[in-house]
Amino acid sequence: MATIYVDGKTYEVNPNNNLLHECLQKGIDIPYFCWHPAMGSVGSCRQCAVKQYKDENDTTGQIVMSCMVPAADGTRISVDDEEAVEFRRSVIEWLMTNHPHDCPICDEGGECHLQDMTVMAGHNYRRFRFKKKTYINQYLGPLINHEMNRCIQCYRCVRFYKDYAHGDDLDVFGAHNHIYFGRHEDGVLENEFSGNLVEVCPTGVFTDKTLKEHYTRKWDMTTAPSICTHCGVGCNTIGAERYGSVRRILNRYNGQVNGYFLCDRGRYGYDYVNSEDRIRTPMMRQENGELESASKELVLNTLKEALKSKKNIIGIGSPRASVESNYALKKFVGSDRYYTGLSDTESKLVDKIIGILKNAPVRSPSLKDIRESDAVFILGEDVTNTAPMMALALRQSIRQEPLKLVDMLKIPRWHEYAVQDTLQQRKGPFFIASVTGTKLDDIATRTYRAESDDIARLGFAVAHILNKDAPAVKKLNKEVKQLAEVIAGALKKAERPVIVSGTSLGNEVIVHAAANVAAALSKEDRRTNLSYIVPEANTMGVGLLGGGSIGDAIRGVKDKKADTLIIFENDLYRRANKSNVDSFLKHFKHIIVVDYMQHTTTQRATAVLPAGTFGETDGTFVNYEGRAQRYFQVYYPEQEIKESWRWLRDATLQAGHNDFKEWQNLDAVVGAINREVAAFRKINEAAPNSRFRIAGLKMSRASARYSGRTSIRSHENVHEQKPPDDPDSPFTFTMEGYSGIKPPGLTNLFWAPRWNSVQALTRFQEEIDGPLRGGDPGVRLIEPAQRFSFSYFTDVPAAFEKRNDEFYTVPLHHIFGSDELSIKAPWIGELAPKPYVLLNKEDAGVKEYNEGDEVEVQLSSGTWKLPVKISDSIPAGVIGIPAGLPGLETAILPGWSTISK
Amino acid sequence: MTDTDIKYLLPEIPELHKIEVYEKEGGYEALQKALAMKPDDIIEEVKKSNLRGRGGACFPAGLKWSFMPKNSERPKYLCVNADEGEPGTFKDREILEHNPHALIEGTLIASYAMGVTTAYVYIRGEYVKWMKLLEDAIEEAYAKNYIGKNIAGSKYSVDIYVHRGAGAYICGEESSLMNSLEGERGYPRVKPPFPAQFGLWGCPTTINNVETLANVPVIIKNGAEWYLKIGVEKHPGTLLYGVSGHVNNPGVFELPTGVLLTDLIYKYAGGIRDDKKLKAVIPGGSSTPILRGDSIEGVRMDADSLIEAGSSIGTGGVIVMDEDTDIPKILERISRFYHHESCGQCTPCREGTGWMEKIIRRINRGEGTMKDIDVLRDVADNIEGNTICALGDAAAWPVQSAIRRFRGEFEAKIKMEKTVAA
Ligand SMILES: Cc1cc2nc3c(=O)[nH]c(=O)nc-3n(C[C@H](O)[C@H](O)[C@H](O)COP(=O)(O)O)c2cc1C
Ligand code: SF4
Ligand code: SF4
Ligand code: SF4
Numbered sequence A: 001m002a003t004i005y006v007d008g009k010t011y012e013v014n015p016n017n018n019l020l021h022e023c024l025q026k027g028i029d030i031p032y033f034c035w036h037p038a039m040g041s042v043g044s045c046r047q048c049a050v051k052q053y054k055d056e057n058d059t060t061g062q063i064v065m066s067c068m069v070p071a072a073d074g075t076r077i078s079v080d081d082e083e084a085v086e087f088r089r090s091v092i093e094w095l096m097t098n099h100p101h102d103c104p105i106c107d108e109g110g111e112c113h114l115q116d117m118t119v120m121a122g123h124n125y126r127r128f129r130f131k132k133k134t135y136i137n138q139y140l141g142p143l144i145n146h147e148m149n150r151c152i153q154c155y156r157c158v159r160f161y162k163d164y165a166h167g168d169d170l171d172v173f174g175a176h177n178h179i180y181f182g183r184h185e186d187g188v189l190e191n192e193f194s195g196n197l198v199e200v201c202p203t204g205v206f207t208d209k210t211l212k213e214h215y216t217r218k219w220d221m222t223t224a225p226s227i228c229t230h231c232g233v234g235c236n237t238i239g240a241e242r243y244g245s246v247r248r249i250l251n252r253y254n255g256q257v258n259g260y261f262l263c264d265r266g267r268y269g270y271d272y273v274n275s276e277d278r279i280r281t282p283m284m285r286q287e288n289g290e291l292e293s294a295s296k297e298l299v300l301n302t303l304k305e306a307l308k309s310k311k312n313i314i315g316i317g318s319p320r321a322s323v324e325s326n327y328a329l330k331k332f333v334g335s336d337r338y339y340t341g342l343s344d345t346e347s348k349l350v351d352k353i354i355g356i357l358k359n360a361p362v363r364s365p366s367l368k369d370i371r372e373s374d375a376v377f378i379l380g381e382d383v384t385n386t387a388p389m390m391a392l393a394l395r396q397s398i399r400q401e402p403l404k405l406v407d408m409l410k411i412p413r414w415h416e417y418a419v420q421d422t423l424q425q426r427k428g429p430f431f432i433a434s435v436t437g438t439k440l441d442d443i444a445t446r447t448y449r450a451e452s453d454d455i456a457r458l459g460f461a462v463a464h465i466l467n468k469d470a471p472a473v474k475k476l477n478k479e480v481k482q483l484a485e486v487i488a489g490a491l492k493k494a495e496r497p498v499i500v501s502g503t504s505l506g507n508e509v510i511v512h513a514a515a516n517v518a519a520a521l522s523k524e525d526r527r528t529n530l531s532y533i534v535p536e537a538n539t540m541g542v543g544l545l546g547g548g549s550i551g552d553a554i555r556g557v558k559d560k561k562a563d564t565l566i567i568f569e570n571d572l573y574r575r576a577n578k579s580n581v582d583s584f585l586k587h588f589k590h591i592i593v594v595d596y597m598q599h600t601t602t603q604r605a606t607a608v609l610p611a612g613t614f615g616e617t618d619g620t621f622v623n624y625e626g627r628a629q630r631y632f633q634v635y636y637p638e639q640e641i642k643e644s645w646r647w648l649r650d651a652t653l654q655a656g657h658n659d660f661k662e663w664q665n666l667d668a669v670v671g672a673i674n675r676e677v678a679a680f681r682k683i684n685e686a687a688p689n690s691r692f693r694i695a696g697l698k699m700s701r702a703s704a705r706y707s708g709r710t711s712i713r714s715h716e717n718v719h720e721q722k723p724p725d726d727p728d729s730p731f732t733f734t735m736e737g738y739s740g741i742k743p744p745g746l747t748n749l750f751w752a753p754r755w756n757s758v759q760a761l762t763r764f765q766e767e768i769d770g771p772l773r774g775g776d777p778g779v780r781l782i783e784p785a786q787r788f789s790f791s792y793f794t795d796v797p798a799a800f801e802k803r804n805d806e807f808y809t810v811p812l813h814h815i816f817g818s819d820e821l822s823i824k825a826p827w828i829g830e831l832a833p834k835p836y837v838l839l840n841k842e843d844a845g846v847k848e849y850n851e852g853d854e855v856e857v858q859l860s861s862g863t864w865k866l867p868v869k870i871s872d873s874i875p876a877g878v879i880g881i882p883a884g885l886p887g888l889e890t891a892i893l894p895g896w897s898t899i900s901k
Numbered sequence B: 001m002t003d004t005d006i007k008y009l010l011p012e013i014p015e016l017h018k019i020e021v022y023e024k025e026g027g028y029e030a031l032q033k034a035l036a037m038k039p040d041d042i043i044e045e046v047k048k049s050n051l052r053g054r055g056g057a058c059f060p061a062g063l064k065w066s067f068m069p070k071n072s073e074r075p076k077y078l079c080v081n082a083d084e085g086e087p088g089t090f091k092d093r094e095i096l097e098h099n100p101h102a103l104i105e106g107t108l109i110a111s112y113a114m115g116v117t118t119a120y121v122y123i124r125g126e127y128v129k130w131m132k133l134l135e136d137a138i139e140e141a142y143a144k145n146y147i148g149k150n151i152a153g154s155k156y157s158v159d160i161y162v163h164r165g166a167g168a169y170i171c172g173e174e175s176s177l178m179n180s181l182e183g184e185r186g187y188p189r190v191k192p193p194f195p196a197q198f199g200l201w202g203c204p205t206t207i208n209n210v211e212t213l214a215n216v217p218v219i220i221k222n223g224a225e226w227y228l229k230i231g232v233e234k235h236p237g238t239l240l241y242g243v244s245g246h247v248n249n250p251g252v253f254e255l256p257t258g259v260l261l262t263d264l265i266y267k268y269a270g271g272i273r274d275d276k277k278l279k280a281v282i283p284g285g286s287s288t289p290i291l292r293g294d295s296i297e298g299v300r301m302d303a304d305s306l307i308e309a310g311s312s313i314g315t316g317g318v319i320v321m322d323e324d325t326d327i328p329k330i331l332e333r334i335s336r337f338y339h340h341e342s343c344g345q346c347t348p349c350r351e352g353t354g355w356m357e358k359i360i361r362r363i364n365r366g367e368g369t370m371k372d373i374d375v376l377r378d379v380a381d382n383i384e385g386n387t388i389c390a391l392g393d394a395a396a397w398p399v400q401s402a403i404r405r406f407r408g409e410f411e412a413k414i415k416m417e418k419t420v421a422a
């Protein structure tokens, strides 16, 4: 701790931070642009100037940039000093000389940091009497709009894009006051995190292009804290709505999870909520065989018979449905008749993963832990495509080891360019073993390309080197052995290594190998971080709840004598062979599907009930880490759209079952889970319950400036209608209620007096760049056991042997395209690759295939005609097919296939 | 004050740029002497000599060298600043052309003193001819083992590389120069940290001007005592004064520090052309504050004297302007230069320089207002001292001084317009 003096007042501060950081921390307003807590200081905008004095006798002082001066003990500054005030005014005046002042049509409007700073720095009279310079804007793809004229040259965009996210197609061009931020030519921004420019840029240069498609002023949107639904990372988001459609997604800071950023899948995938494929009304299969809309009453009445006897019912849940809905289904049909909805492979792997995380001497890390890791070993995952934000976190880890040099040389870590000058090209140890090239290869110390069993063998070998108790690998070739030595050596030297693996290759032995490595690295006082990537928002949730796989359901159906099937939010055809699903469904007289999207399975339903997306419902998801996180309904839907558990409650009540009679709201469901499922004993800590109030008030979803509160429905009824009630959460659907700083899990808007942009975030943090005030939301459900019971996995596979007539076929994941939901957003669809089959050069040579040739790939789940893509890196005997792309959803991978022309 | 005939940078010796001639004249003896000395003693000697940087800031060279860490595990570097971009300055190229081995010898002594094993000469992009000349000289010195492994029979090894810039004035600023050498954009770095701790590739680095280093051999050879007697004690040695503008005999003159500015103009540069009256002088390169012609009586050319006179010695580039000179026009040209050369990193300079240029141009066009002068002054005042590098100051000083000392000329342009309009 150090003491500093600001305008005569004394403050206790952390001397490792700079003055700007510490002043903002103490609630002192200093305007700034270029500083960003995640990206440090560079001193370029000069907006944060203050007066610094040598000692108490110094009355003249000197203007300094507060972001560039350490908050060292005894520092004396004045923010209010006349000269400092005048200089700050002149900085904003300069920045405004060429600014177009096009606020009324600017997409930044309503949350513009430049506006805030202009007011804060006191520039209100224009003295610049010249023409403004103008720029040509660029086409940057479907996600981001570019309007260079609004730029104030703060350099934040390139600092994020290049320095933080390691993108290389956005840069700064030109010199003097003709500085241009953009690409070398028009074109889609290539980096998977480009959407963050929208929030990083303090002006309207980079804005959300998808919001433009259905523009609404920022203050006219209803917002709620949400959780991203597009992968297993569970980034915290804010969903925003107007007129019944979701308009955009913003980042919601969580110090332990996504921090300041989101991936582009997460930010832009939301439009599935507004998709034409949505199910918005109850539907019944008619005599003519067609599914047609019907009233809720009619459908529920008809379902009475189907639901009469629980013994006749089988329930299949889903990794994209909430814990609450899955739990309700499981409770109603009983453990032996509930299936998680995971595929066979996923189910097996997830069970394994949970077992390992609970019992092995390892710990599942948060993204923050990953960002702070100082050595990385990835087994089998193309992380950028399977858990994008984890990849961004991993990218930060390469700095950790070299930062020791920075510390040794006493360079403050926030002094970004000095840090970069010192680090130069130094990178911490980073190893990737994967089937083919990954999007993290550019930062890797070494990469290893091999079939998944061989990847596992490398892992097993590393573990054996680290600890002789772990099994040895037989017949390992020399190169791999050497590589294993190098990896083991680097991991051993590290203080905070992380091992990353996951389910994406569908190979159990990789999961085992990763566990062995992590366990072998653990010491008495240190559990090694072991991060398993799982595919969907609630894969871990259903895993913890427990239940059989879809395959189990299919195989067991004959013994169960069931004639009613309830499916929650799941397209079975994506997870099991088509023929098996077809024959499985034939066993049932009643197939009730509760879902929000139409898909192959809903087409086979006898009744369909409209479930809600994150936009219309509340619930809890458990992310890869084992962190339970609550998402809150964003808006009140006009149609009969409800949580799956609510439909089950209503339908079963109607059918005469009283199981859920007491379930009036979400709290009741959460309470039941809390009481009944050991793994979820802490689930109620994920967020405040519906009775939470501040000063007796509910929390407002709409901002204080929301327009149309009383008139939005006046075309239906001129009388003011009572706003709908929300029994499930402490939120109102309107601007009524508490609109100040809400507790961490309930933040739906970053706003503070004088701070209308996301920069208001500093007011929400306990510590800038640290946890939110009151702690980062979410609760970890899996902590390492005090005493562990672990014996090393011994199932070291034999080396992969290619077959003559068959290819081992692995799924290749794509950030844009592989996710069932985000692909429904047209702009994500535009970025998704076309289907293809990836083939090794050698194999292509033998087969005499050329790039682009169309071939037929025959898997047990079907046959596909695909153009050939030739690769140097995929091992011979292995081919890859993009996972989940439209047209390929039903390819069940991995598996063996044959190819012919 | 000593003999104005002392010339060690540009002595009148034919073919001095050839190593044989240089050696014959006693060249590389200082290096031999230095290699027999303890590095710290060399630094002490240079400190004692009061040698001050010739790149514009007059920073004591010995002191700068002493900032370099002694026991560094990381490599140390010396950068020779041959970017010579300041308008009105054309002295370093004379050394490169006529006495390159003095620079090389000085570089070697400095490198040895600081424990540097690699030196880079960063040379202005337009100096193609001078780069060739320097490279030839370096090649000669390599051939004679003054540069390279175990130089001149010692255990010390050092390499010198020449790197050509791409024509940006800002790359003459020391930290920008290092970024440029690293292949980055030529953006100045925020200090601290200082180059002696974190310079080139994050390693300890010293940057010196060509002329500064070319002074080193004579100091080592003849000793600090000898050197202190040349010119003004607090800023001793000879300077290469580059006189340009409305004089009869423009050129580079090697004279001791402290020479009278009037002597420089009237005696050495042959007086004002057509016997016109002197209106103004910029004494140290275009960034130094402009002086009124009627205020230079008795003003001497050294660091302290010029500060007292309200300007700065800068790089010793004297720009002389006669009575016909249109000061606002001159200022427009100067401001255009600094605007154009602003790197664009920090706000005051990036935005302020362009704005200043625009206002001055408008005044020159006769479209200015009285208020413009105040705004101009205000912009300049807010730039000064508040930028990342000194280019901001360099842009502000000419404006501030021109308004302060020639306000009438600006007002006249504005009033003239008013009367014409009326
Ligand atoms: C904008 C700018 C341009 C500069 N250009 C040069 C230059 O061309 N040559 C030079 O020697 N110093 C130049 N300098 C000064 C250098 O930053 C540095 O102070 C100098 O090279 C140090 O050498 P010295 O101590 O030997 O004078 C420039 C400074 C600024 C701010
Ligand atoms: S585009 Fe935005 S982030 Fe980039 S420099 Fe301009 S204002 Fe800053
Ligand atoms: S990483 Fe996953 S959870 Fe996070 S924003 Fe991207 S898709 Fe969503
Ligand atoms: S003062 Fe000018 S040249 Fe120097 S860093 Fe700032 S913008 Fe660049």
Ligand code: FES
Pocket (backbone or CB within 6 Å): A020, A031, A032, A033, A034, A035, A041, A042, A043, A044, A045, A046, A047, A048, A049, A065, A066, A067, A068
């Ligand atoms: S925030 Fe300090 S200079 Fe930009």
